Amino acid sequence: MKSRETSAPSERNGRSQDRGHAVVIGGSMAGLLAARVLADHFRRVTIVERDRFPQGPGFRKGVPQSRFPHVLLPGGLAVLRRLFPGIVEELASLGAVRYLWPRDALWLTAGGWSGRFAHEGEDRFGLSQSRELVEWVVRRHVVGLENVRVMEGWEATGLLATADRREVTGVGLRPRPSASAASVAGSEKLYADLVVDASGRNSPAPRWLEALGYEPPEETKIDASLGYAGRTYAIPSDLKADWKIIFIQANPPADGKGGIVLPVEGGRWSVALFGGGGDYPPTDEEGFMAFAKSLRSPVLHEAIRRAEPLTSIHGYRRTANRRRHFERLRRMPGRFLVTGDAACAFNPVYGQGMSVAAGEAEALDRCLQKQWEQRFRSPNGNLAGLARHFQKEVARSHAGAWQIVSGEDLRYPTAEGADRGLPVRLSHRYFDRVVRAAMKDPSANLAFVDVIGLVAPPSSLFRPSVLYHSLRNGGTGRGVEPPGAVQHPEPLREELAG
Ligand SMILES: Cc1cc2nc3c(=O)[nH]c(=O)nc-3n(C[C@H](O)[C@H](O)[C@H](O)COP(=O)(O)OP(=O)(O)OC[C@H]3O[C@@H](n4cnc5c(N)ncnc54)[C@H](O)[C@@H]3O)c2cc1C
Structure with missing residues (x-):
């Protein structure tokens, strides 16, 4: 299907025709968003994805986290609006809840x-x-863009490089049993002018760099040993609620x-329950x-206890914060970029991963624009320096x-990976204040x-007005009243009262 609402590459950048082939490894959120941007800058874009995609919205093995709640923070939603005009209305028409x-x-x-504050503004x-x-x-x-194709069921196995290994020239591939017909005519090498790794938290990029004779990036890991258990319910049709979301x-x-x-x-x-410090929510x-009943407030338990479960309970424990410092590498091959969870993966309870990936896609757009401007000033220029420039921008994008x-x-006493200095x-x-x-x-x-919606940087919490309110109202005195019991149909209300 051809996308109708997404602006065609030629409309945004008339020069994409002469700029070769970009390959993206991984067709999940970070890979798709990178491909969307690359389509404006390259003649052809190929997404290499290990899985086969389901026909509609559905589960696939490569994204096991899709079984758990995924919020799109306002900062990420704003980027999606810019990359895909009309997407908010489209999602709403398919049942997304505003x-x-x-x-x-x-x-x-x-x-x-x-407090239930109603902050003004449509983009809130x-x-x-x-x-x-x-x-x-x-x-x-x-996938509806004219110059994007997808190779489903193909796994990237390593990087191809020039003889001196200074530049990446493509990826090695292995077909999975489900490989799509859009193959490379049986070949296991896919050549490209630019390779973008968006293969997620377990990305083999450090290993691939080592295989080419480069140092792997330093890694910072902070692990709160947090686990998830999640399940989907039917919302009771007679639920009386003045809220849409519960977040404890x-x-x-x-x-x-x-x-x-x-x-x-x-x-x-x-619905998801989570516990840190190894106190994992059970899946029976x-x-x-x-576990739901043991939370600091009974509201979540009250809400789900009479709701009809639609799925079994799934667990998930790969939640460490993990940042790979590609931006610090002294040597890195040209024409190879790393984005999304492959560069920085977060403890998911803050709901940031997709929004950060969206910010990185916009950073890619800016870097490529700059690259072309330089190139047109210097006719011999090419993609030299792009990898270094982009990885610095990626690091900046996810720093907040x-x-x-x-x-x-680091508030979890068992969290490992950094000291808790002054x-x-x-x-x-x-x-706290x-x-x-x-x-x-x-x-x-x-x-x-x-700040938590990734609209403003954490430094904005040091603005004089916030400082003032924090000093004035940030004490441990009386807070906002807890909400009342969740209003279920009569029998449950009686039961709760009794
Ligand atoms: C439990 C949980 C809850 C989360 N909740 C939220 C949330 O509320 N909000 C939010 O924004 N984010 C959330 N996230 C994070 C979010 O899922 C990711 O940040 C987001 O999917 C972007 O990841 P990605 O595209 O970089 O990698 P992934 O989503 O992990 O995708 C990697 C893709 O690469 C493919 N792949 C891997 N290796 C290869 C290979 N060698 N060759 C070809 N293809 C390959 C995989 O099949 C997959 O499609 C959550 C994560 C978890 C674990």
């Missing part, structure tokens, strides 16, 4: 319950849908457990419900998100929501 944060949420933070609305729906809609647009955050070290209820298309709730019925999650995860302890103290103030005061709330 919400305003925190007006539409029961949100319990380490600083107490949040978020969308809640399944991960499978958002990936499918984005995929339809990208952990409060480590006192309480490392939390949970989230997100509405998704088809009148369903995508009884254990799952007992990394600062939030890595700092917060700067970390001081920032925890200040952050900011969060407490943000729960009560609308302007502090807006500043905080913008």
